[in-house]
Amino acid sequence: MARIDLVDIGHSYAGSDAPEVSHAVKPMSLTWRQGGAYALLGPSGCGKTTLLNIISGIVVPSRGRILFNERDVTSLSTQARNIAQVFQFPVIYDTMTVAQNLAFPLKNRRVPPREIEARVGEIAELLDLTDVLGRKAVGLTADVKQKISLGRGLVRSDVAAILFDEPLTVIDPHLKWQLRSKLKALHRALDVTMIYVTHDQTEAMTFADTVVVMHDGRIMQSGTPAELFERPEHTFVGHFIGSPGMNVLPAEISGREARVAGHTIAMVKSYPTLAANARAELGVRPEFVRLAAPGCGLPVHVERIDNLGRVRIARLRVGDLKLVATVPRGLELTGAASVVFDPARVHVYAESRLVAGAD
Amino acid sequence: MDKPSDNKAWLLVLPAFLLVVFTAIIPMMTVVNYSVQDTFGNNQFFWNGVGWYKELLDPSTELGGRFYTSLGRNLIFSAIILAIEIPLGIVVALSMPREGWSVAACLVIMALPLLIPWNVVGTIWQIFGRSDIGLLGAALNGVGLNYNYVANPLDAWATIIVMDVWHWTSLVALLCYAGLKSIPEAYYQAARIDGASRWAVFRAIQLPKMHRVLLIAVLLRFMDSFMIYTEPFVVTGGGPGNSTTFLSIEVVKIALGQFDLGKAAALSLVYNLVILIVCWVFYTVMTGSRSRPHVLGGSS
Numbered sequence A: 001m002a003r004i005d006l007v008d009i010g011h012s013y014a015g016s017d018a019p020e021v022s023h024a025v026k027p028m029s030l031t032w033r034q035g036g037a038y039a040l041l042g043p044s045g046c047g048k049t050t051l052l053n054i055i056s057g058i059v060v061p062s063r064g065r066i067l068f069n070e071r072d073v074t075s076l077s078t079q080a081r082n083i084a085q086v087f088q089f090p091v092i093y094d095t096m097t098v099a100q101n102l103a104f105p106l107k108n109r110r111v112p113p114r115e116i117e118a119r120v121g122e123i124a125e126l127l128d129l130t131d132v133l134g135r136k137a138v139g140l141t142a143d144v145k146q147k148i149s150l151g152r153g154l155v156r157s158d159v160a161a162i163l164f165d166e167p168l169t170v171i172d173p174h175l176k177w178q179l180r181s182k183l184k185a186l187h188r189a190l191d192v193t194m195i196y197v198t199h200d201q202t203e204a205m206t207f208a209d210t211v212v213v214m215h216d217g218r219i220m221q222s223g224t225p226a227e228l229f230e231r232p233e234h235t236f237v238g239h240f241i242g243s244p245g246m247n248v249l250p251a252e253i254s255g256r257e258a259r260v261a262g263h264t265i266a267m268v269k270s271y272p273t274l275a276a277n278a279r280a281e282l283g284v285r286p287e288f289v290r291l292a293a294p295g296c297g298l299p300v301h302v303e304r305i306d307n308l309g310r311v312r313i314a315r316l317r318v319g320d321l322k323l324v325a326t327v328p329r330g331l332e333l334t335g336a337a338s339v340v341f342d343p344a345r346v347h348v349y350a351e352s353r354l355v356a357g358a359d
Numbered sequence B: 001m002d003k004p005s006d007n008k009a010w011l012l013v014l015p016a017f018l019l020v021v022f023t024a025i026i027p028m029m030t031v032v033n034y035s036v037q038d039t040f041g042n043n044q045f046f047w048n049g050v051g052w053y054k055e056l057l058d059p060s061t062e063l064g065g066r067f068y069t070s071l072g073r074n075l076i077f078s079a080i081i082l083a084i085e086i087p088l089g090i091v092v093a094l095s096m097p098r099e100g101w102s103v104a105a106c107l108v109i110m111a112l113p114l115l116i117p118w119n120v121v122g123t124i125w126q127i128f129g130r131s132d133i134g135l136l137g138a139a140l141n142g143v144g145l146n147y148n149y150v151a152n153p154l155d156a157w158a159t160i161i162v163m164d165v166w167h168w169t170s171l172v173a174l175l176c177y178a179g180l181k182s183i184p185e186a187y188y189q190a191a192r193i194d195g196a197s198r199w200a201v202f203r204a205i206q207l208p209k210m211h212r213v214l215l216i217a218v219l220l221r222f223m224d225s226f227m228i229y230t231e232p233f234v235v236t237g238g239g240p241g242n243s244t245t246f247l248s249i250e251v252v253k254i255a256l257g258q259f260d261l262g263k264a265a266a267l268s269l270v271y272n273l274v275i276l277i278v279c280w281v282f283y284t285v286m287t288g289s290r291s292r293p294h295v296l297g298g299s300s
Helices: A048-056 A098-108 A113-126 A142-154 A173-190 A201-207 A225-230 A235-240 B008-035 B051-057 B062-095 B101-115 B118-128 B135-142 B153-181 B185-193 B198-226 B230-235 B247-257 B261-288
Strands: A004-011 A025-032 A037-041 A063-068 A083-086 A161-165 A193-198 A210-215 A218-223 A247-250 A252-254 A257-260 A263-266 A280-284 A289-292 A298-307 A312-318 A321-327 A335-341 A347-350 A353-355 B037-040 B044-047
Touching: A004 A048, A025 A048, A025 A063, A025 A218, A037 A048, A037 A201, A048 A083, A048 A161, A048 A193, A083 A142, A083 B185, A098 A113, A098 A142, A098 B198, A113 A142, A142 A161, A142 A173, A142 B185, A173 A193, A173 A201, A193 A201, A201 A225, A210 A225, A210 A235, A218 A225, A218 A235, A235 A247, A235 A280, A247 A321, A263 A298, A289 A321, B008 B037, B008 B261, B037 B261, B051 B062, B051 B261, B062 B153, B062 B198, B062 B247, B062 B261, B101 B153, B118 B135, B118 B153, B118 B230, B153 B198, B153 B230, B185 B198, B198 B261, B230 B247, B247 B261
Parallel strands: A037 A193, A037 A210, A083 A161, A161 A193
Antiparallel strands: A004 A025, A004 A063, A210 A218, A247 A280, A252 A257, A257 A263, A280 A347, A289 A335, A298 A312, A298 A335, A312 A321, A347 A353, B037 B044
16 A cells, blocks of 8 residues: 655656657656556557556666655665556466466465465455466466456555556457456455556546546646546647547637637637747537537538447538537538537647636 | 369379378388398398397397397487486576677577587597597596596596587577567566566476477487487497497497398387387377477467
């Protein structure tokens, strides 16, 4: 059980004096509170796995410190940090049975056999592995193997945090849901800090209380799933979260008006902090763009409407700008149309960063 | 669904089939033919039935005695070779670098002994071990050891064993290295997190993952060492006395020295059978713990 603080952590695989551009993880500070369920979300190569490996001790950061409950563990080995990690591909010890696999970390730490047996039984119960305890782990399916990897982390009662590195990659889709809800239930039952790395926003949003979005070695935003959806602090977060992502339109802001592609849109707030020469953009999610008959708002051209089953998505064009909107049931439009933005849901970005409005 | 009846496939197999017929089946059948006959000069052949086999398998006869003594030598030799080369090969593979420029350097150095023709290996060691001019022999005698592989059977054995270890441990090491390279990094990371010691990592991860290549290494090294001919022939010529006369040398002596083609043929076939049986035992034992029948296939 531990609170984890990253203090001015940064890492470059090219060495500590490499220029910051080449850093896999750019200098950052972050706190993971004890018992939280976190997701590290970002596209491939954004540094999320490096950050995870820094926490677990597989990678020693080229700068900064890591604190577990205020204790500096930066130079401690993985083993001494008491963390558990579940990898992308299930790691199991081929020659051992499931029970022996689960007992392995305890045996290595010279826990008395009687205690090992009790603890293995307990964890097997928790993970529904009791039936297969006596079987060789090698012949089991990927989801069971992944549960064994997780179990090997959980058997250690003193484990500070459990780290997951895209653990569901090799799991069949219909089992992903099961395993994810199992993780969620375990998190509630065990009160242990969990950090879950993924590039899949659904996984991140359903698992975590707090989602940390990373891009290019930087943390873009850290917040609840609702916050990420409703108030993306960076246009990247707007794009990355949501399907399809947020519309980002170059705009000129003056007072309570925004000009997009030559058309004026009324805003509910003014943006006095917006620098005059900054690159300004409007961000609005497709869910808050209402498609209407021509003449009701911003004139658009409907290029096509995709039916995704649960929802229909209209691909629109305003001048040279592309725009996406969800289409309500029953509405059929082609050619010329117009859109209206939900004024409370329109955000203004300067140099890609969210600008706070004033009433 | 009816399969289209096209017999062209047989035509395509024909070249390979003919090759096997001329290189394996016909020579083998010739040997079988010899083994049931007694031969004299002028190409005279007399039917002898299973007479040679009976004599061969009866230790009280001259032929049987030679067969069992040489077979014993072969078994002891192969056992020693496996006992040294397999563990040594594993140790060498474990200590080889896993990345960087030194990998290529290591691989080249390791492969060198494998590239040298067998009789050249024999000649190298024959000279290397000579007590008058050989670096090894002269050095050993120089430090006061009385080493002479021409006169002392123990020295002769030691020389041949060290030579074989020098020649073939690389093969085991390279096979094991390939097995080790196929282990994903996550296994080592997980083991570190699980607090595994170096030995536990070896037992729980590396050895099981090397299982397939080790099987191949054991089979190859057994077959090769059991069939050893060239090197002892060049180094010791089977001596001193008969102390390094292995079955292969025996066969040649009987076939080409005495021109007893019948005896030699019977011995060859039994020799062949022994190799097959021992390989089958190794294979069964080493794959027995796993219920997968295709251990030799796959990605090893």
